[in-house]
Amino acid sequence: MRHIFDIDFYNHINMTIDQYNFNGKKAIVRVDFNVPLDENGHITDDTRIRGALPTLKKILADGGSLIIMSHMGKPKGKVNPKMSLAQIKDTVAKYLGTEVEFAADCADAAAQAAALKPGQVLLLENLRFHPEEEGKPVGIDKEDPAYDAAKKEMKEKQKEFAKTLASYADVYVNDAFGTAHRRHASTAVIADYFDADSKMLGYLMEKEVNAVDNILSNINRPFTAIMGGSKVSTKIGIIENLMDKVDNLILCGGMTYTFAKALGGNVGKSICEMDKLDLALDIIKKAKEKGVNLVLGTDCVAADDFSNDANTMVTSCMDIPEGWEGMDAGPETRKSFANAIKDAKTILWNGPAGVFEFDNFTAGSRAIADAIVEATANGAFSLVGGGDSVACVNKFGLADKVSYVSTGGGALLEAIEGKVLPGIAAIRG
Ligand code: AMP
Numbered sequence: 001m002r003h004i005f006d007i008d009f010y011n012h013i014n015m016t017i018d019q020y021n022f023n024g025k026k027a028i029v030r031v032d033f034n035v036p037l038d039e040n041g042h043i044t045d046d047t048r049i050r051g052a053l054p055t056l057k058k059i060l061a062d063g064g065s066l067i068i069m070s071h072m073g074k075p076k077g078k079v080n081p082k083m084s085l086a087q088i089k090d091t092v093a094k095y096l097g098t099e100v101e102f103a104a105d106c107a108d109a110a111a112q113a114a115a116l117k118p119g120q121v122l123l124l125e126n127l128r129f130h131p132e133e134e135g136k137p138v139g140i141d142k143e144d145p146a147y148d149a150a151k152k153e154m155k156e157k158q159k160e161f162a163k164t165l166a167s168y169a170d171v172y173v174n175d176a177f178g179t180a181h182r183r184h185a186s187t188a189v190i191a192d193y194f195d196a197d198s199k200m201l202g203y204l205m206e207k208e209v210n211a212v213d214n215i216l217s218n219i220n221r222p223f224t225a226i227m228g229g230s231k232v233s234t235k236i237g238i239i240e241n242l243m244d245k246v247d248n249l250i251l252c253g254g255m256t257y258t259f260a261k262a263l264g265g266n267v268g269k270s271i272c273e274m275d276k277l278d279l280a281l282d283i284i285k286k287a288k289e290k291g292v293n294l295v296l297g298t299d300c301v302a303a304d305d306f307s308n309d310a311n312t313m314v315t316s317c318m319d320i321p322e323g324w325e326g327m328d329a330g331p332e333t334r335k336s337f338a339n340a341i342k343d344a345k346t347i348l349w350n351g352p353a354g355v356f357e358f359d360n361f362t363a364g365s366r367a368i369a370d371a372i373v374e375a376t377a378n379g380a381f382s383l384v385g386g387g388d389s390v391a392c393v394n395k396f397g398l399a400d401k402v403s404y405v406s407t408g409g410g411a412l413l414e415a416i417e418g419k420v421l422p423g424i425a426a427i428r429g
Contacts, residue, residue, distance in 0.1 A: 175202025
């Protein structure tokens with residue numbers, strides 16, 4: 001199967017941001033400014049804003065004007081002041097070193113966009129205040145017989161909405177990898193209103209594409225993938241896809257106990273998907289057939305309560321007493337994980353090895369992160385992606401010691417699963 005991230009495919013993209021001269025042009029840029037805010041509306045982590053700066057600064061430095069658009073949160077098609085992008089305007093202005101104008105309705109900003117002069121910046125209000133952005137009909141159940149008609153009508157409205165956004169600018173740049181797996185008005189539909197030479201990926205998006213490409217096409221061996229998190233069911237697509245590529249596959253976190261149960265173990269009250277036991281056995285069988293070294297937890301740190309202060313014990317994953325649950329990888333498991341990682345030359349990590357939000361259950365994730373850092377120092381290419389594993393490397397202060405930390409959660413997993421991302425396909429034209 002030809003993959004969207006093949007170098008071959010990538011070379012077919014008509015225009016790159018480096019080639020384009022924005023002088024005298026108005027550029028509309030889709031960014032991911034969905035930053036976390038505290039209860040007073042102050043930004044608690046501005047990584048996403050900083051991530052988009054190279055693209056935004058290049059446009060201004062060329063002598064272009066900027067129209068910035070993003071979503072924030074899930075306002076479900078309604079105006080919600082708690083998710084207003086007005087709250088981040090000053091931070092954007094600070095980083096760009098220039099004033100930023102604000103359009104209180106992203107669908108009614110034509111006059112403000114028209115008035116922009118080179119070097120000036122307009123930030124549009126949250127795209128998702130309009131249901132057309134996501135293109136899903138609101139207030140109607142999927143089971144309702146009228147749903148299909150409502151969806152069709154909404155798709156037409158979505159095109160109109162995208163056309164309005166497109167009308168503000170001469171050129172469209174998509175720098176929002178986090179939403180590239182969605183066919184939304186601002187991430188994909190809008191691209192239809194620009195010709196091939198007037199739409200392109202931003203720098204952040206290019207970096208993400210290259211990082212995924214490294215994982216999928218430039219594999220130096222051994223290749224170790226570490227999949228953690230809570231459930232097998234949400235990761236099965238990527239696990240099956242990776243089985244054809246990796247030498248070592250570490251499955252950790254909550255899914256450990258579905259495997260242990262499937263193998264006849266007692267898992268106490270650990271998180272366990274009883275309807276996925278056959279699937280777990282099937283994964284074990286496939287790994288054997290394909291010669292993949294499947295590494296599962298053997299011992300765990302179990303707790304008598306789902307809390308940081310719970311009583312703990314180290315026990316076999318196959319023999320967790322009633323009333324106890326596996327919360328983290330045990331010492332023997334941590335060693336076997338580290339062994340499968342430290343000599344690898346290509347590494348992908350998605351999902352923590354334990355309930356890392358509680359400080360007493362971070363050891364498994366920490367052991368993984370340390371081994372990745374060691375392998376990276378020895379020349380491996382390491383990609384860490386997906387919200388929680390990124391939160392892990394940030395918590396351990398190790399983000400700059402791995403090769404690449406992806407901003408994409410769902411988008412990254414879908415890309416690695418081999419799915420075409422609408423946000424990238426739309427630019428390709
Ligand atoms: P996911 O969103 O599927 O990547 O899962 C991430 C979540 O998995 C994190 O919030 C972790 O706390 C959770 N997790 C990891 N290990 C366990 C475990 N042993 N029991 C329950 N939750 C876990």
